[in-house]
Amino acid sequence: MISTVQAVVVTALVVVGSFFLLVGTVGLLRLPNVYNRMHATSKAATLGASSMLLATTVYYGPVGDGLTSLVGIVFLFFTAPTGAHVISRAAQKMGVPFREGADWPGTVPMHDEDARRDDD
Amino acid sequence: MASEVPAFLETAVLGGLVLASVVTLLAGYRVIRGPTVPDRVVGLETIGTNVVAIAALFALQTGEGLFVTVSLVLAIIGFISTIAVARFITEGDIIE
Numbered sequence: 774m775i776s777t778v779q780a781v782v783v784t785a786l787v788v789v790g791s792f793f794l795l796v797g798t799v800g801l802l803r804l805p806n807v808y809n810r811m812h813a814t815s816k817a818a819t820l821g822a823s824s825m826l827l828a829t830t831v832y833y834g835p836v837g838d839g840l841t842s843l844v845g846i847v848f849l850f851f852t853a854p855t856g857a858h859v860i861s862r863a864a865q866k867m868g869v870p871f872r873e874g875a876d877w878p879g880t881v882p883m884h885d886e887d888a889r890r891d892d893d
Numbered sequence: 894m895a896s897e898v899p900a901f902l903e904t905a906v907l908g909g910l911v912l913a914s915v916v917t918l919l920a921g922y923r924v925i926r927g928p929t930v931p932d933r934v935v936g937l938e939t940i941g942t943n944v945v946a947i948a949a950l951f952a953l954q955t956g957e958g959l960f961v962t963v964s965l966v967l968a969i970i971g972f973i974s975t976i977a978v979a980r981f982i983t984e985g986d987i988i989e
Contacts, residue, residue, distance in 0.1 A: 775898060780898060780899045780901070783902055783905075783953070784901055784902050784905040787905045787906055787909045788905060788909070790909065790946060791908070791909045791912045791913065794912065794913055794916050794943060794946060795912065795916055797916075797939065797942075798919050798920055798943075801920055801935065801936065801939050802919060802922060802923060807927075807929055807931045807932045807935060810923070810932065811931075811935050814935055814942070815938075818939050818942040821942075821943075822942045822945045822949070822968075825909070825913075825945075825946040825949040825950055826945075826946075826949050826961075826964065828953065829949045829952055829953060829961055832953055833958055833961070837958065838952070838959075838961045838962075839961075841958075841961045841962055841965060842949065842961045842965075844965065845945070845949075845961070845964055845965045845968060848965065848968055848969070848972075849942075849945070849968055852968065852971075852972040855972070855976075856938060856972055856976065856979075857938075859975065859976055859979040859980075860931050860934055860935060860938070860975065860979050861931075862979070862983070863931060863978075863979040863980075864929065864931035864982075866982070866983050867929070867930070867931065867982060867983075869929050869931060
């Protein structure tokens, strides 16, 4: 029904997507901080799901259901960074502390005395 | 799967389904144990993304193209719930 080239491409995309999903979840479990965990999931897990959807596009062809999964890829690439940004802002407003040595952009570093003196 | 697809494709899709399911279960650890509320939200968002991938793989395995639409709807619901929880954390309520 589907050609051999199509089957090989779909298999490769499924394997790549599985790898990225695995990387994303390992990052979610192992990284130390909510900001670092978000960094792992919002990029790696999104790439994994997008790769699976791209495999579906190759399988079904560029019309009908394949086009729907292309729309899904575009939607994921819009929403995943937006969601991660909103959650990180909420965490920072809640007062979840940063990891040692990290600062909010644009503020005086709390740990760096030289930079603080220069700012005064 | 649909009619006569190569055996390696069937094996790859089945392996991908098993791995995505195991990974989704593991993400539940962060939802249960996560020290802060944003940790749990990130865990739930990861589960949502993984279920999108599972729905796409299921569309490949069964040959039913309808499950692609299911994955799109799941992505939309996950995004809306993430925004709602984040707004609940910062503002205190969702609709004022």
